[in-house]
Amino acid sequence: MREISMERVNATREKMLDVVKSPTLTHAQKVANMANLADSLLEVLDLPEGLSGLLDKEITDGQCICDLSEGHAPLRPRYIVPDYARFMKEGSAFLELPPPSDLYEAINSLLILYKHVPSVTNFPVYVGQLDTLLEPFINDVDEETAHRLIRLFFTHMDRTILDSFSHANIGPSPTKAGRIILDVVGELEDAVPNLTMKVDPLLTTDEFLAAGIKAALHTAKPSFANHPMFDREFPGGDLCGKDQGAYVIASCYNGLPYGGGSFTLCRLILGNIAKRAKDADDYCTRVLPEVLDVMARYMDARIRFIVEESGFFENNFLAKEGLIHKDRFSAMFGLVGLAEAVNDLMAKEGKAEKRFGHDEEATALGVRIMDVIDAFNKEHRNPYCTISGGHFLLHAQVGIASDIDVSPGTRIPIGEEPEELIDHLRVLMRFHKYFPSGTGDIFPIDVTVHRNPDYVADIIRGAMKEGIRYLSFYSADSDVIRITGYLVKRSEIDKLEDGKNVKHDTTALGMGAKHNGKILERKVR
Amino acid sequence: MTHRAPVNRIIRFSSVDGPGNRTVVFLQGCNYNCRYCHNPETRALCCHCGDCVAHCPAGALKKDADGHVLYAYEACVFCDACIRVCPHDASPRIRSLTAKETFEEIEKQIPYIRGVTVSGGECTLYPSYLAELFRLCKELSLETLLDTNGTLDLFSRPALFDVTDGVMLDVKAWDARVHRALTDHGNGDVLRHMIALAECGKLHEVRTVVMPEMVDAERTVRQTARALAPYLHLYPVRYKIIAFRPAGVRKEYASFATPDPPYLAYLSDLAKSEGMREVILI
Ligand code: SF4
Numbered sequence: 001m002r003e004i005s006m007e008r009v010n011a012t013r014e015k016m017l018d019v020v021k022s023p024t025l026t027h028a029q030k031v032a033n034m035a036n037l038a039d040s041l042l043e044v045l046d047l048p049e050g051l052s053g054l055l056d057k058e059i060t061d062g063q064c065i066c067d068l069s070e071g072h073a074p075l076r077p078r079y080i081v082p083d084y085a086r087f088m089k090e091g092s093a094f095l096e097l098p099p100p101s102d103l104y105e106a107i108n109s110l111l112i113l114y115k116h117v118p119s120v121t122n123f124p125v126y127v128g129q130l131d132t133l134l135e136p137f138i139n140d141v142d143e144e145t146a147h148r149l150i151r152l153f154f155t156h157m158d159r160t161i162l163d164s165f166s167h168a169n170i171g172p173s174p175t176k177a178g179r180i181i182l183d184v185v186g187e188l189e190d191a192v193p194n195l196t197m198k199v200d201p202l203l204t205t206d207e208f209l210a211a212g213i214k215a216a217l218h219t220a221k222p223s224f225a226n227h228p229m230f231d232r233e234f235p236g237g238d239l240c241g242k243d244q245g246a247y248v249i250a251s252c253y254n255g256l257p258y259g260g261g262s263f264t265l266c267r268l269i270l271g272n273i274a275k276r277a278k279d280a281d282d283y284c285t286r287v288l289p290e291v292l293d294v295m296a297r298y299m300d301a302r303i304r305f306i307v308e309e310s311g312f313f314e315n316n317f318l319a320k321e322g323l324i325h326k327d328r329f330s331a332m333f334g335l336v337g338l339a340e341a342v343n344d345l346m347a348k349e350g351k352a353e354k355r356f357g358h359d360e361e362a363t364a365l366g367v368r369i370m371d372v373i374d375a376f377n378k379e380h381r382n383p384y385c386t387i388s389g390g391h392f393l394l395h396a397q398v399g400i401a402s403d404i405d406v407s408p409g410t411r412i413p414i415g416e417e418p419e420e421l422i423d424h425l426r427v428l429m430r431f432h433k434y435f436p437s438g439t440g441d442i443f444p445i446d447v448t449v450h451r452n453p454d455y456v457a458d459i460i461r462g463a464m465k466e467g468i469r470y471l472s473f474y475s476a477d478s479d480v481i482r483i484t485g486y487l488v489k490r491s492e493i494d495k496l497e498d499g500k501n502v503k504h505d506t507t508a509l510g511m512g513a514k515h516n517g518k519i520l521e522r523k524v525r
Numbered sequence: 526m527t528h529r530a531p532v533n534r535i536i537r538f539s540s541v542d543g544p545g546n547r548t549v550v551f552l553q554g555c556n557y558n559c560r561y562c563h564n565p566e567t568r569a570l571c572c573h574c575g576d577c578v579a580h581c582p583a584g585a586l587k588k589d590a591d592g593h594v595l596y597a598y599e600a601c602v603f604c605d606a607c608i609r610v611c612p613h614d615a616s617p618r619i620r621s622l623t624a625k626e627t628f629e630e631i632e633k634q635i636p637y638i639r640g641v642t643v644s645g646g647e648c649t650l651y652p653s654y655l656a657e658l659f660r661l662c663k664e665l666s667l668e669t670l671l672d673t674n675g676t677l678d679l680f681s682r683p684a685l686f687d688v689t690d691g692v693m694l695d696v697k698a699w700d701a702r703v704h705r706a707l708t709d710h711g712n713g714d715v716l717r718h719m720i721a722l723a724e725c726g727k728l729h730e731v732r733t734v735v736m737p738e739m740v741d742a743e744r745t746v747r748q749t750a751r752a753l754a755p756y757l758h759l760y761p762v763r764y765k766i767i768a769f770r771p772a773g774v775r776k777e778y779a780s781f782a783t784p785d786p787p788y789l790a791y792l793s794d795l796a797k798s799e800g801m802r803e804v805i806l807i
């Protein structure tokens with residue numbers, strides 16, 4: 001481990017004391033912050049040359065690479081996706097739990113396991129393919145009881161998983177459990193867990209999709225994932241359950257391998273990188289490739305530490321009991337601000353009026369930049385990402401609350417959306433294909449659509465055909481709204497703005513995004 | 526043979542003009558004169574008087590050497606000034622499109638739309654154009670709906686009838702005199718066509734605008750629902766009951782009263798008690 005200066009130690013100690021005395025942080029938030037500060041004193045990674053100049057800056061000050069506060073000595077992979085199906089079948093020796101035999105035990109066992117699934121947020125980012133997990137037990141009790149139990153289950157999750165980067169999956173095929181889950185999320189209007197419905201043109205029935213859309217218009221979830229597309233990209237057969245593929249949607253909208261997850265996620269700030277380039281050619285051939293190389297080597301170093309030195313895979317019961325497998329982990333090569341990069345480069349070429357998402361030349365430059373990144377990733381090899389062919393998985397990151405003038409992933413900036421939804425869809429269909437580990441677009445929908453959920457169904461089914469990966473809708477007037485990927489209640493943001501305590505960490509992020517990211521100003525469709 | 530029609534507007538995605546997501550084509554011109562018309566500027570064809578030209582702030586309108594008013598779509602800022610000043614219930618912003626050209630505008634929305642709805646004005650003033658347009662739509666499996674006042678006898682137009690999946694039809698008033706006072710026309714044909722369409726399962730929706738001072742909505746809703754009840758097993762016809770609102774109507778009718786919500790709820794219950802399963806209040 002490398003030495004650090006006493007100055008840095010003392011500065012960190014000051015910060016720790018501030019955390020201890022903070023009037024606004026909850027106890028759990030204090031503990032997490034203390035751990036992060038302690039971790040910040042460690043220097044164990046073999047950092048690539050040139051990293052510091054790209055990483056150690058504020059985003060408003062030209063930061064080009066961001067590691068999303070993963071810390072200096074990662075003690076676990078960032079995102080963990082346990083094989084809950086195996087847990088249901090075999091129970092857990094470590095937790096002294098036999099396989100559940102009815103709905104009561106199934107829910108109880110899951111709630112216990114959630115408390116032992118680590119992640120960067122210290123909460124489980126994936127809580128399971130809940131329809132298939134519960135379906136075998138659903139007829140043990142009458143429907144009213146099943147409904148009540150699932151309602152309590154979801155309430156328990158919302159009150160104990162204290163941030164909304166936590167995700168449940170249902171679909172693509174309809175099930176009784178899936179239907180009850182949709183009813184329950186519609187009733188509860190809670191932010192946690194996030195929910196995705198996998199949609200398949202053949203397996204997903206019109207009724208099941210309509211039930212999903214009704215819930216979404218009511219409470220902003222589920223979102224809708226292009227099942228055939230993810231299914232093609234993640235090998236391994238139907239590990240999640242019959243016809244459900246070997247992938248999950250976790251955290252915001254991250255496609256990840258089942259029974260594994262993601263070691264790490266770093267992101268490129270494409271707009272800031274553009275500021276270092278003379279023009280589009282300089283960007284694509286010189287400036288960007290250099291940054292790509294540094295970020296990839298930084299991720300390699302993080303992954304190497306997690307796998308070879310942290311001891312996580314040797315000692316954690318999830319790995320020992322086969323609920324996760326080291327070789328089912330990949331890593332997420334993230335990016336934000338494609339729109340800002342394109343607009344900056346177009347301006348440098350004297351074409352400032354040609355904007356990303358509106359002008360063909362500008363949008364085509366966006367495609368060119370993505371092709372550069374994609375080609376780089378296909379060349380780069382990491383020995384531990386075997387599940388994804390030795391490469392990382394590209395990820396259109398949704399941004400963090402402190403991002404200013406940085407659009408999530410490849411999104412068109414809020415306030416500049418094309419007048420017509422169809423033109424908007426036609427732009428994003430060109431970008432979704434690059435991102436197996438997640439991208440998505442969000443559409444607030446006019447309230448009159450409540451009368452015609454088939455309108456949304458047609459758009460979803462059309463989008464799947466056009467290679468759009470992931471879509472979210474919410475009603476322009478609902479309380480639960482989607483910030484960038486996660487969900488927050490408007491009423492909770494109001495509370496926080498009034499200086500009151502709120503239970504979910506993500507509410508504060510939502511408040512930041514409301515001011516910095518203008519998320520309440522999205523164009524209503 | 527290719528047919529043309531004056532196209533007022535194309536809405537590429539619509540959630541309110543039939544089932545699912547549809548592209549809607551609004552044609553210009555109408556044979557009725559409904560007092561409560563919400564889009565009076567779609568009623569007449571432009572007579573090129575030129576009154577609107579000077580009012581355009583964007584230079585999108587000009588008069589050519591032959592005295593025709595020309596419209597430049599690219600320059601238009603859609604401020605509607607021209608429509609407001611036109612003394613003839615017309616609009617200068619009309620494109621004359623062939624069925625093929627119209628279809629090409631619709632096709633761009635595939636695969637996001639399940640169908641197309643043609644509305645107006647009164648779209649059935651252009652039956653040959655519609656037949657050709659719908660035939661093209663059917664080739665790509667798009668559902669075809671007509672939004673009409675019901676005056677055209679579709680059965681006398683087999684080329685159009687065969688490619689029309691459904692009709693959304695206005696029952697403006699049940700009583701012929703009331704209907705005449707409201708539209709300048711009787712309603713015998715409309716009611717006959719409504720029943721004939723219901724009999725063959727092509728009637729998808731009926732609509733009544735509730736304007737208490739001119740329309741006996743209670744009678745209209747009751748009689749319409751009763752007349753349709755025997756056919757609902759062929760297609761579950763939807764009844765849309767629409768409250769009159771003054772927005773957009775001509776000045777002389779803008780002072781008419783809007784119906785109150787309890788009355789509308791009463792009408793909805795009435796339609797249901799007569800057997801209509803799906804009733805929508807707007
Ligand atoms: S709406 Fe009419 S007046 Fe306004 S810019 Fe267009 S053509 Fe001109």
Ligand code: SF4
Nearest residue numbers: 571572575577611617
């Ligand atoms: S749109 Fe109206 S005002 Fe303008 S030229 Fe035609 S008839 Fe005259």
